[in-house]
Amino acid sequence: MVPPIADMLAAVERSPEAAGAHDRDGWVALFAPDGRIEDPVGSRPHVGRAQIARFYDTFIGPRDITFHRGRDVVSGSAVIRDLTLEVKMGASVTMTIPAFLRYDLDDALNIARLQAFWELPAMVWQFARNGVGALPAGLQLSGALLRNQRLAGTAGFLAGFRGATSRGKRHVGALLDDACAGDQVAVKRRLGDAPQLTRGDDERIGTSELVALLHGARWDGMVRAGNVTVARARRDGRHLVVFADVATRPTLVRGVRVFADDQWT
Incomplete structure (x- = not known):
């Protein structure tokens, strides 16, 4: 049975709230035990709460993320969120990333799958335009990737460059x-x-x-x-x-x- 729309939207809203509060345990707990993150779609998925926790440590915990919401569309057990992400990578680098997020919820309103549709090549180009000022943030992200995702996970993230031309x-x-x-x-x-x-x-x-x-x-x-x-x-x-x-x-x-x-x- 599909939950009421208001309950689904409230469940989805808990994700940016926990991310904004830097509540690691609370954010990870929003996912089903076998939950799945594809961020960006095309990169290697993160499956299960242990991998999702490492995803948080790599991409969410170290930075401030503001969600500028557009419209939400609800269909079946999915919520499609149209938004722009404002990501503060460091003291002098803030990224603006247009994105669509798809949340698939289970009957208990846990997130069974989160898919983030955004352009990794465009993000890297935007990052590079910051010049020398982007170097500390780039080193921090590279270190977090290697530390939390290892070489295989880093390669899996970079697979997000492939896909539609x-x-x-x-x-x-x-x-x-x-x-x-x-x-x-x-x-x-x-x-x-x-x-x-x-x-x-x-x-x-x-x-x-x-x-x-x-x-x-x-x-x-x-x-x-x-x-x-x-x-x-x-x-x-x-x-x-x-x-x-x-x-x-x-x-x-x-x-x-x-x-x-x-x-x-």
Whole structure:
């Protein structure tokens, strides 16, 4: 049975509250015993509370993180949070990271899976633009990675550089342009053969229904993480998040999942 939406949103909100308070034990306890973190998506997952605690020690505990929230979309047992992360890496380095966070909750409102969709290459480039001032923060992060994640975990984190290319991102952008314009023929052409299209995770839809959901909307805020490209769409004050699974060589969209607020029709 899916918990009430208000309870789900309250459960999700406990995560930034605990992170902001630097409450390590409280933050780790929010996860199910076999909980899973993919941050960013495309990097090696952290599974189980012991690994999640090491994730906290590496990426959350040493720095101050402010969550600038956009809209939340609830679908089934998932909460999709559209936000910008303000991460203070050190005295002179503060990062601004556009992101989409997906929280999957179990029946007890524990976090069964947390997926963070943000662009690792863009974050590294932003970090590097701080020049010499970024050196202490870079050394601190490198040391924490090696200390808490070891060589294998550090390599697993760097795997977040792989995945959808800029070309794939442009392909998804063109697909969204066509869908928002109501051009069903163009959308079918861009999707190719037998893509997996769903509203939420499980409700299968066709191309015409996908176009109907997006027609008249405006999209922005696109990020890519792993093989997934994510964007928001807005129409008449309503909010929708689109996840596109993108293959490379050749570039094609293998599937699209749309998560909409209750009022979106």
